[in-house]
Amino acid sequence: MFYGGAFKFTKATVLAIILASSTLLTSCQEALQAPTSNAREDAISGDYYYTGNGLIYENNPIIASGNYNLSRPSMSDYVTTKHVTDEPYLETKCSFNGSETSDDCFKVLNDTTTTTVLQANNGGWGYGVGTDEFYQVNTFYHVNKMLKRFYEALESGNNTVHFSGSNLVPPSSKYGIENTLSYWLAKGLRDPNDFNNILGVENSTLKVYSKCYLDPFNAYYSPSENKICLGWNDTNSFLYAAQDPSVIYHELGHVLVKVMMNQRNISYSMPNYHVTPFQSELGSLFYDEAGAINEGLADWFSYFITGRTHFGEWALGRFFDASRPLTEDDSIHNGMVSKASGERLSYPEYLYYDPNNPDSKVEDIHYSGQIVSHYLTSLTEDLKTTCSASHVDAGNMVLGIVNETLAELGDMTGKGSDVFDEFIRGNDVNFGAFFTNLNNQESYLWGHQVNPPNFRKFFQTLAKNISYHITNKSCIQFTKDKSETLLDEYGLLLFKNYGENKKGVKLTDLGGGVIQKADTTYQDAFSDFFINCSNTTFIYPIDNYCPLGANTLVNESNRRNSVLIAKDFLEYPEDREGVSPAYIIDERAGIEQLLANLLYEGKPVQTSEGTAGVEYNNNNIKISPGEIVGINLNLFNNSNSTMGGVHILANDWDHMKMDDFSSSYVNRVENRNAAKDIANWSPCQIDGWPGVDENGIPSDGQSPGNCDYITRDNFVIELDGTNNQKYDLDAAQPVCLVQHSSDNETQWVSQDFHRRSELGLEASQCLNPPGYSGDDFNPNECLVRFLPGADQAVLGKINPQKSWAQTLTDNSEDGLTIQQNAVTLLEVNKRIRPGTTFNCRLRARFTNCSDCFEDPDSGEEYADYEMAGAKPFKVINFKFTVVD
């Protein structure tokens, strides 16, 4: 207060300063750290000093109290004292088989603004219940507990695969996983001056945040930042995801899936490392079966640790109706589900089943994943009974085969096993030989879009590993028939053979970086493994057994619930009364939201600005020049059984033929100026379309370049010695053809032919012009194209004699609420003349298909390269005319 210009301290002034100082300090602190939700209930107790012990929740409050109606409990009633760690901070290394991670394997932090790791208080962790410190300690305890159990099981599983008895199949898990550190999140240490030069390998540290502000309430795993966020927000400020250990196990389960999927993607041969340029993941769309498998595995991890057959009882179950059972005996199920034969949670019937709301029909990977978690829990329980195994031993067996399965599915090297890796084996016998995910260049595309893990691929591989590593090694009482019967109870006997003997391709090095493609499938390495017993070059000491080189067949008498359907029963219902063949979104705001969501979810699409864009969208429910439209094909199931996992592909594939093999250059200015011979492509006849009189090329025999011959490598455009762009002879081509009229003839031609002969467009006026696409510019997508990133769709299931929309909406086809996985995005060049007609050849197949994954004539599995052709798919002719 001022008195006559002089400043005097009074009690009030000093109190005001103190108050202001305190407020400022508090607000500074809050800016860096989220507020503590509850006042500290217990002071840090001296009882914990130098013990490494602390207070934690061993179980969530629902389980700890036995009260399923618990609403606002006194959380301190449910804590117990446990040994947390003797480390001085909440961070630790992990060890596997005597090897230790190069860095801390994980650390626990409070929230995403925190960089300081909690330090032990005089060697103890006795923090007051409800404090931020308490939740960090609790999170650390459970992450550490699960990782220790995981490594115990992984060591047991790896011993079984690599050192127990004879190896009858090439192992996919790494033999020397300690050398690559890929038993944990591992990466290549790159030379900052030459990113391609790998100096070594190192582990990443997983950061687990126990109090992440997330509104709405949520949890997530971010592999690009190696972090787990366990949510909390101020709507229900007493509620933390970290209060439920099963949620911690589930999230960490996703991390372990990531680890197992990528263990093969670092290779070591003293003194060098190979690291794949990208990593694998299980699930890449809003809804797909790979994602459902990932969720099912993560739920099973909760059971693996707790032995309890329910996940997420506390926050998810009590407040969001989103907990999930892991067994048919759970009371949450409707009355239709039981462990009786024929009443299990089976595929594909229960793909849309939310036990919390049984009348709803949703495509959600968490609920579809229940089929996986129920099967794995039953398998574990069966192993306990059949093999007289403890929960730990049965868990070890299941984890071992899951690890073996994920190692194969996630392989981005294209090899599938170290046995075939010339880099690791130090010889060139298998140079360029690939047996999984096509090859080392296309493996990401194959493993995540063209031929991703679905329920068939996952359970076929798992069944193979059960047969070779449990039935033949750990527990002979769990017979092949028992295994097949259990799979069938869940509708998962979706294959006719075990697929051990893979057909691959071999690319031959001609020197100077030139690769020559072999023109036949390649099986020599597998034959070598299976038949050439005296071969001493194998790196495994026990690979001396000589099994037959044929695939093991499923005993068909075990198939009672798993129904396989021929692909021809999947229809594009263009002539079916009362069924819309397709749905469209061409409203600007809707497309803007779709594009933004795709970007947010990490599936960004690149539109051709200036040539097409949302500004042209006119909401006339037609396809108009310049628009970007969402297309949903409402496919129809004309069979009497349910179809699951319908997958529609709109990416490039091998369906056209180069007119003249000596004219192979891409039609662009640089090539024309250099007087290169420009290629023209014509459509191959598929299912008799287009006719010969419409420019269709009929069957022409198995020679490279021909329609009947499918590309072995999926290479598209390459540079010649003068850096001019030329097509590969069997280049995959964009899906859309255009109708072209001349001399009283109507023909189906390539977009490049139409744009130059009819429209006179330059490359820069095309979609995805050279300014964006560089050397990859392909004028065969000049006029319309499905946007990469949104060029595939998944329809969860289709009921018998119903369309997909009818399945979701109980026949009405109105009021569809769907996720983006069902929609592809089509981009239309603004320079197209209205009235121009296109036919886009999309390919579709489904998981329980009898002839989409194996040749119905020979019974052999299709090789990976055949997924670039028509045979494994139902080809759908999506025909439309562009109108103004």
Add this chain to the structure above:
Amino acid sequence: MNKKSYITLGVFFTVALIVGWRTFSNNQDIVVQQTISKHKTATLKKFKTQTQVEGKQARSVPKRDVASIKPKITPQWEKGLNERLNKNLAAIGAKATISPMGKIKLPSGKKEKEVVHVHVSIDAGKGNVSSYEAYVNPTSGSILKTWNQTRFENQKPVVLNLKPFTP
């Protein structure tokens, strides 16, 4: 309590305020240092002692002389990528941050193709942050491939206004 005591107490809290303010200001500097680029983090991690020091306690970091900081020249690909990402994200009120990680040559058929490796982080508010890695065209900034996307547990379906289409 006499007047002198009040003055002493007031001075003490004022000093505490200044010290506290400076301390927290320094902490924020550290955060900036750590997020320069993934590339640098990878290099640092090779030297364990530095990495450990990073996380455990707040410490002073030598201040850079402002005059020594070179203005960052944003390459064309980064400008293009930034503009396109943020233009499209406006529909959901989100904002993207791009962190270059390095250039890498990828095998492409019989040749190699140089791409830029970036980390993309998208903040949609209320703690909802999505991130992934991507390869982008070093000239145009077009995204060629993405992986390591964030996996959210609770994903609400988008309500899409689908209309029957008769081609």
